[in-house]
Amino acid sequence: MARRPAVVNRLGAIPVHPERDPAHPLVVFGDHRFCAGELMEVQKMAGPHMHSQIELNFVLEGAMTYWFDGRELTISDGRLCLFWGMIPHQVIDRHAGTRFICLYVPMSVFLGLANLSQFRDSVFRGAVIEALDLRPFDREIFLRWREELLRGDERDIEIVRSELTARLMRIERDGWRDLREQGSALASVGQRDAGWVLHVEKMLRFIGERAPDDISADDVGRAAGLHPNYAMGLFKRAVGITINQAIIRHRLDTAQSLLISSDMPITKVAYESGFGSLSTFYEAFQRRFMEKPVQYRQRMRAKGTVAQAST
Structure with a gap:
């Protein structure tokens, strides 16, 4: 069944369906930038939201509890975690005065880490990754990254991108754990697939933003400018699941968020x-x-x- 496209407001937030207004709607943010959160004091959220970037949380003081894909996960001070924002998530509790640094990293950066296959696979399958080896200087570095990203100077942003990429590589090397105890091996993508990162990022974005609409695997491939058969093979090798499985996954993510954030009838949740x-x-x-x-x-x-x- 075809559905009207969602309307992006001036804040980049896309309601799941524009004509309804439940008390706590699921919101999808259409911002794909490499950026930092302006607020440092953690606040409880009215409902779940989604965004396309990889989100990094470095907790400076206190503790915060996420609802994440049906589970409650608490992150305390001095811990560094990351997850894919297209998995619905919501801060449901926090200690008074909890402060954190929140960075948003485009998928293109993450997909470009060619040697981190299992690490990437775990993230895209819904893991919450915690770094096991933190350095004394991490706090200072994350504060500086936040300041430079908020400043918006393109030269600074490129430096932060390089430094943060190196930090992700160190997390993979020095040790990490999946707080949800998930993860599996990701199939490798050969060097012959020139430009595959950009194509996969376009497909992941399209699925994340349009899964509630009447879309098919062919639509996903066309959105990335690829022949459907090539797109399906590339996506499976890069992400580890098929395009159709990814579409269903996102539809279920949306469904569980609507179930917990509203009293919408089950039939309408499905629709x-x-x-x-x-x-x-x-x-x-x-x-x-x-x-x-x-x-x-x-x-x-x-x-x-x-x-x-x-x-």
């Missing part, structure tokens, strides 16, 4: 998430989450995560 039939939605949801949507909502409501209709 808003991009599923053409209720039976297809139920089958896919139960396969991934091992329970029915209504049970999932009830369990999350019992934990206080789901927004009440009266709020």
Whole structure:
């Protein structure tokens, strides 16, 4: 079923569906820049959101708790974590006065790390990566990166890009763990695939932003300017799953966010998430989450995560 395209507002936030206004809508941000968060004091969020960049959180003081893909994860001071922003996430609690540095890294930087296959694969499959070896100077460096990114000088940004890329490589070398205990090997992409990073980034963005619409694997390939067959092979080698699996994954991500952030009827959740039939939605949801949507909502409501209709 074809759907109207979402409208991007001046802040770059895309509501899942423009004509509805639930108390706490899932928001997709259309900003793909290499940038830093302006606020350092952590605030609780009204509902889940998504964005295309890799997000790095370095907690300076206090502790913060994320709802992330159906789990609650707490990150305390002195810890460095990163995750893919297209997995719905929400800060649901924090200690008073918690401060952090939040950096947003375009997928092109991350995809270009040719030797970090398992590391990349874990991130794109929904891992929350924690660096196990932090250096005494990390705090000072992250503060400087934030300042230079906020300043916006292109020369500074390129330097930060190089330095941050090296830091990611050190995380992979020095040790990391997946806080959700996920991860698997990522198939390598050969050097003959010239420009593959740009193509894969375009496909990932298109899926992340358009999965709730009536799109196919062919549409994803065309969005990257590729023949569908070549696009499907390239995507599978780079990300480790098929384009269709990625589309379903994002539709389920949207569905679980709507289940926890609103009292929207299950049928409408399925429609808003991009599923053409209720039976297809139920089958896919139960396969991934091992329970029915209504049970999932009830369990999350019992934990206080789901927004009440009266709020």
